[in-house]
Amino acid sequence: MTTVFRAVSILLGSVAFAALGSPEALSDESLPGDPVAGRVFAERECSDCHDISREGGDYPLNTAPSFLDVATQRSTTGLSLRVFLRSTHRDMPDLILTEREQDDVIAYILSLRSR
Ligand code: HEC
Numbered sequence: 161m162t163t164v165f166r167a168v169s170i171l172l173g174s175v176a177f178a179a180l181g182s183p184e185a186l187s188d189e190s191l192p193g194d195p196v197a198g199r200v201f202a203e204r205e206c207s208d209c210h211d212i213s214r215e216g217g218d219y220p221l222n223t224a225p226s227f228l229d230v231a232t233q234r235s236t237t238g239l240s241l242r243v244f245l246r247s248t249h250r251d252m253p254d255l256i257l258t259e260r261e262q263d264d265v266i267a268y269i270l271s272l273r274s275r
Contacts, residue, residue, distance in 0.1 A: 191238055191266065193265070193268070194264050194267060195270075195271040197264040198271075201261055201264055201265055201268075202227065202265050202269075205255065206227075208220060208221070209221035209224040209252070210224045210225065210230075211226035213228070215228070216228030223251055224251075224252065227268075227269050227272055228272050230269055231271075231272035231273045232272075236269075238266055238270060241262075241266045241270075242262060242266060245257055245262050245266070
C-alpha cells in the first residue's frame with residue numbers, strides 16, 4: 161500500500177511539474193520552438209495586425225508593433241514574450257495559443273534578431 165501510494169504521488173508530482181513547465185523552457189538558452197513553424201503560424205494568426213516580416217516595415221494596424229521591432233527591443237526575451245502571450249491585453253485580442261504555438265512563434269520572433 162505504501163509503495164503504491166508513493167508511486168502515485170511521484171506520478172502526480174511529475175504531472176504537476178510537466179504542467180508548470182520546466183524552468184529551462186522559460187529561459188532563452190533552450191528555446192524549444194521551431195522558428196519556421198512559428199513563421200507560418202504568425203502569418204496566419206498575427207499578420208492581420210503585425211508586420212511579421214524579417215525586414216520589418218509598416219504596421220498593418222498602426223498600434224501593433226512589427227515583430228522586428230519587438231525582437232530588437234532590449235526588454236524582449238523568451239520569457240517576456242511568453243508572459244505577454246499568456247496574459248490579457250488591453251488592445252490586442254487575448255489569443256489562446258497552445259504551448260507549441262507559443263514556443264514556435266517566440267522562436268520565430270527571436271530569430272529576427274540575428275540577422
Ligand atoms: C487584432 C490585432 C492583433 C492580432 C491578431 C495580434 N496582435 Fe499582437 N498586438 C496588437 C496590438 C494592438 C499590440 C500593441 C498593444 C499591446 O501591447 O497590447 C500588440 C502587441 C503585441 C506584442 C507586444 C509587443 C511589445 O510591446 O513588446 C507581442 C509580442 C504581440 N503582439 C504578439 C502577437 C502574436 C504572436 C500574435 C499572433 C499569435 C499577435 N500578436 C496577434 C494587435 C494584434
